[in-house]
Amino acid sequence: MRLGLVLLVLLIVVLIIAGMLGAERLPLTGWTEQQRSILLDIRIPRILLGACVGASLAVAGAGLQALLRNPLAEPYLLGVSNGAALGTMVGFVLFQNVEAARPVLAFAGAVAATIVVYRMAKSRAGMSAERLVLSGVIVTTFLSSVIVMLTTLLDAARLRSFTFWLLGDLSQSSSTGIWISGVTVAIVTVVLTSQARSLNLMMIGERDALDFGVEVGRVRLLVFGGASLVVGAAVAASGSVGYVGLIVPHLVRLSIGSDNRLVVPFSAVAGAIFVVLADTIARTAIAPRELPVGAVTALVGAPLFIYLLRRN
Amino acid sequence: MLSVRDISVTYGERAVLDGVSFELKDGSVLALLGANGAGKTTLVRSLNGTVPLSAGEIVLDGRSLGELSRREIASRVAVVAQENETRFPVTVMEFVLSGRFVHGGAFGWETEADVGASTQALADCDLTEYASRLMNELSGGERQRVVLARALATNASLLLLDEPTANLDLAHQAMMFRLVRQRCDSCGASAVVITHDLNLAAAFSDEVLMLEDGCIAAKGKPAEVLTAENVRKVFDVDVMLDAHPVTGGVRVTSLF
Numbered sequence: 302m303r304l305g306l307v308l309l310v311l312l313i314v315v316l317i318i319a320g321m322l323g324a325e326r327l328p329l330t331g332w333t334e335q336q337r338s339i340l341l342d343i344r345i346p347r348i349l350l351g352a353c354v355g356a357s358l359a360v361a362g363a364g365l366q367a368l369l370r371n372p373l374a375e376p377y378l379l380g381v382s383n384g385a386a387l388g389t390m391v392g393f394v395l396f397q398n399v400e401a402a403r404p405v406l407a408f409a410g411a412v413a414a415t416i417v418v419y420r421m422a423k424s425r426a427g428m429s430a431e432r433l434v435l436s437g438v439i440v441t442t443f444l445s446s447v448i449v450m451l452t453t454l455l456d457a458a459r460l461r462s463f464t465f466w467l468l469g470d471l472s473q474s475s476s477t478g479i480w481i482s483g484v485t486v487a488i489v490t491v492v493l494t495s496q497a498r499s500l501n502l503m504m505i506g507e508r509d510a511l512d513f514g515v516e517v518g519r520v521r522l523l524v525f526g527g528a529s530l531v532v533g534a535a536v537a538a539s540g541s542v543g544y545v546g547l548i549v550p551h552l553v554r555l556s557i558g559s560d561n562r563l564v565v566p567f568s569a570v571a572g573a574i575f576v577v578l579a580d581t582i583a584r585t586a587i588a589p590r591e592l593p594v595g596a597v598t599a600l601v602g603a604p605l606f607i608y609l610l611r612r613n
Numbered sequence: 614m615l616s617v618r619d620i621s622v623t624y625g626e627r628a629v630l631d632g633v634s635f636e637l638k639d640g641s642v643l644a645l646l647g648a649n650g651a652g653k654t655t656l657v658r659s660l661n662g663t664v665p666l667s668a669g670e671i672v673l674d675g676r677s678l679g680e681l682s683r684r685e686i687a688s689r690v691a692v693v694a695q696e697n698e699t700r701f702p703v704t705v706m707e708f709v710l711s712g713r714f715v716h717g718g719a720f721g722w723e724t725e726a727d728v729g730a731s732t733q734a735l736a737d738c739d740l741t742e743y744a745s746r747l748m749n750e751l752s753g754g755e756r757q758r759v760v761l762a763r764a765l766a767t768n769a770s771l772l773l774l775d776e777p778t779a780n781l782d783l784a785h786q787a788m789m790f791r792l793v794r795q796r797c798d799s800c801g802a803s804a805v806v807i808t809h810d811l812n813l814a815a816a817f818s819d820e821v822l823m824l825e826d827g828c829i830a831a832k833g834k835p836a837e838v839l840t841a842e843n844v845r846k847v848f849d850v851d852v853m854l855d856a857h858p859v860t861g862g863v864r865v866t867s868l869f
Contacts, residue, residue, distance in 0.1 A: 370700055502711050504701050508694065511663050513767075514687025514715040559701040562722070 304557055308570040312352075315574050319348045319581045324588040350474040351580045351594070352573035353482035354539045355549075357531035358382075359572025360486060362546020363553070363565050364493045367500040368524040369422075370507075371433055372551065372609055376411075376532045377543035379433070380440030384414025385529075385536035386467060387444050390451050392537075393463070404481050408533030414440055415525050469542035469595025471580050478538030485534045489527040490569045496520050497561035504559065542576060542595045544602020549575050551605065614639055615660070615771060615803060620669030622655050622827075629655045631827045633669075637820075639770070639801045642794060644814035644835070646807075647824035648848055653807045656824065657773045660805060661690040673771065688715045691769035693761050693777045699748050705759050706744040709734060712763035734766035737792055753780035761789055765796060772796065772804040778813065786810070790817040811865040815839055816857075823847050839863045 320340060321327045327336050327344075358376055365374040365381075376382045388410025389403045396402035421436035448467070452460055466473065493500070499520045502510040510517050535542070549572045550564060557563050576594065579601075583592040615637040622630040630652045637643050647653050658664040660671060662678045671678040673689055681689075691712065699708075713727040723731075735741050738758045748756060757780045764772055772793060778786040793804050794817050808814050814821055814835065821838040823830040825847050831838045844852045850867055857864040 367701075372700060498711075498714055498717060501707070502714055505699055505703065505708065505711060508663075509711075511683065512661060512687065512692040512694070513712055514684040516683055554702065558707070559703050560707065 305563075305567060305570070308567060308574065312570055312574050315577050315581075316348060316352070319351075319577050320344055322581050323584050346474040346476065346479060347471050347580070348577055350479050350482065350538055351471050351577045353479060353486055354471070354535040354542055355545055355572035355574070355576025356490070356569040357482060357486040357535040357572070358542060358545035359549035359568040359575070360490050360493060360565060361528035361532050363550040363561065363568040364500070364524045364528050365546070366550055367504045367561050367564075368521060369419075369433060370504055373434055373547070373606070375544065375547040376528065377541060377546065378441070378606070379418050379437040380414045380444060381411045381418070381529065381532050382536055382541040382543070383441045383444035383448070384410035384412075385533045386410070386541050387448055387451075388533065389537045389540075390448055390463070394451060394454055400475075400477055404478075404534050404537040407537035408530055411529035411533040411536070412526070414444065415529055419525070465593055466540040468593035469540045469598065470593050471539050471583075472591065474538065478534075482531075482534040482538050486531050486569065489531045490566060492523060493527055494562060494565045496523055497565055500524070500561040500565075501559070504561070540593075540595065542579075543599045544606065545572055545576060545598055547609070548598070548602050548605055551609065614674060615805075616672040617660070618670045618672065620659060620671060621667050622652075622659055622664055623667045629827050630659065633824075633827070633829055635822060635829070635832060637771075637803050637805065639803055640797050641819040642797055642804045642806060642817060644806050644808055644818035644821045645824065646809075646811065646814060646821060646847070647830075651824040651847075652827040653824055654775055655827075657692075657775050657805060657807060660771070660773055661692055662686050684715045687767075687769075689769055690771045690773060691764035691767040693764045693772065693774040695757075695776060695779060703748050704744070705735070705740065705746050705748060705751070706731065708748055708759055709763045709766050712766045715767075730768060731762075731766045734762040737765060738762040739788065754782060754785060757781055758785060758789070761792065765792065768800075770800075770802050772802060774804060774806040776807050776809070778808065778810065786813060793817070811839060811844070811852075815863040815865065816860060836863050839865060 321329065323344060325339055327340060332340060361376045366372055385407040388406035392403035392406040418436045418440050422433040424432065452463060455463055499510065499515040502513055502515050503520060507517060550568045553564050553567045553571055557567065579597040580594045583594045583597045586592055617633060617635050619632050619634050620630060621628060621632060633656060645653050645656065655664055659666060678686065709731040710723050710727060713723065713730065716727055717723065735744055738761055740758055740762055743755065748759065757777065761777060774793065777789050781789060790813055793806065796802050797804055806818065818835060820833060821835050822832045823838060823843060830847050831843045839854065841852055841854055844850065853866045853868055855864050
């Protein structure tokens with residue numbers, strides 16, 4: 302519980318720091334009209350979206366890892382993010398004027414990718430970590446190829462912004478994106494936390510969960526559905542920000558153990574902190590130019606992935 | 614009271630269990646014997662409803678298993694299976710408490726009753742000092758005892774044990790059977806135990822059921838079932854039988 306309080310305080314501090322830092326450094330109080338506009342119209346929406354995206358990806362990672370008994374399960378590595386990215390792109394190309402089409406198609410893409418990876422990874426002998434990761438890599442590569450093919454339909458200006466978005470970009474934050482992502486992550490966090498005791502048993506083994514009274518099919522549906530929903534909403538708003546779902550639940554588990562009643566909600570808060578921090582680095586490291594936030598998270602995440610894979 | 618009525622289980626075209634019927638009274642222990650592939654695990658799995666029946670019915674305490682939800686079954690039946698390594702850091706206490714799943718609500722934290730039952734089960738299995746250790750730090754035998762503790766913590770009325778002594782040393786093999794026996798004698802629970810140790814089966818069970826190719830080859834009291842002829846028929850080995858010098862029960866010695 303103490304960690305929960307620490308995380309909440311840390312989140313508030315990080316939100317304030319992120320609001321102050323950027324190409325234009327802002328004071329804590331006494332802003333000019335221009336500074337007020339930068340803060341309210343540009344920075345705060347971007348920070349809020351970053352927090353929602355971080356919470357979404359971390360909660361999805363925590364849920365998928367417990368469900369699949371695999372610390373390497375992560376929306377980006379499993380191809381779920383790319384499924385959502387493809388869905389978003391279809392919406393971008395075919396339904397450009399319908400803003401709601403992108404999150405809906407992103408969700409559909411995330412669901413489809415999840416089902417395909419799950420089916421490919423599961424064999425009669427169960428699901429090994431290596432098989433799951435390989436299935437994720439295959440689906441991710443395939444979807445990336447389809448996305449690249451679709452980009453040929455875009456003109457040069459849209460192609461550049463789309464490429465940036467694909468690597469994870471919070472600069473295009475819209476109030477619709479923040480609302481959709483914020484509401485879905487709040488609901489999914491509550492739903493997955495309500496299933497945390499079941500997930501604790503699923504984490505030990507699916508057979509154990511069945512034996513001790515878990516409705517395994519229902520829990521699987523809720524976790525896959527919930528993860529697809531939050532990843533779909535996050536990717537539609539910000540592109541594929543990788544490794545958040547891997548790093549954050551891992552660090553939370555190192556701090557408080559594996560009880561999902563704490564891991565799921567704490568991952569939401571820690572994920573928000575992580576992405577807001579990463580985006581602050583992305584905005585300030587080479588200011589006035591920007592890095593895609595996904596590049597910053599991948600710089601931290603890839604070495605951790607190698608470490609976890611070797612330990613596994 | 615468990616009543617198994619003419620059940621069959623098929624995997625594709627293959628019949629794994631074929632017309633199996635028996636009854637198990639409260640407070641009694643049934644040892645399930647048979648060669649590899651005879652259908653023992655499938656029979657035990659069907660008793661907690663995790664293997665679907667192709668025919669027949671299982672009735673537990675007057676209610677058909679098919680009518681009960683997973684939670685209702687889990688509150689009556691506890692399983693001790695071979696335990697695999699866990700990939701996440703789970704402590705022994707957390708593992709045992711997970712057996713109390715059906716007693717809590719959705720967000721529910723463990724009650725005093727949950728912690729009390731788990732602490733008692735750990736003490737019974739000689740594991741009190743292991744409570745805060747991680748499961749992955751334990752040996753196979755120690756993990757197997759934790760799995761038994763989780764089943765005991767459920768306070769279920771039917772215990773299903775699938776080769777529970779496979780990783781255990783001699784002292785803990787006897788301890789495991791003694792604990793199961795004790796639970797049946799003192800609380801009126803009943804148990805079905807798969808084992809390959811004919812002497813443990815003879816010493817601790819009230820009845821023995823021998824399975825051969827999915828059918829019952831013999832069933833009855835240990836002295837009636839554990840005959841040289843039945844053992845040769847089911848296991849294809851010759852054995853010598855005599856009376857145990859201390860207990861007076863059946864003693865089985867393989868003649869290699």
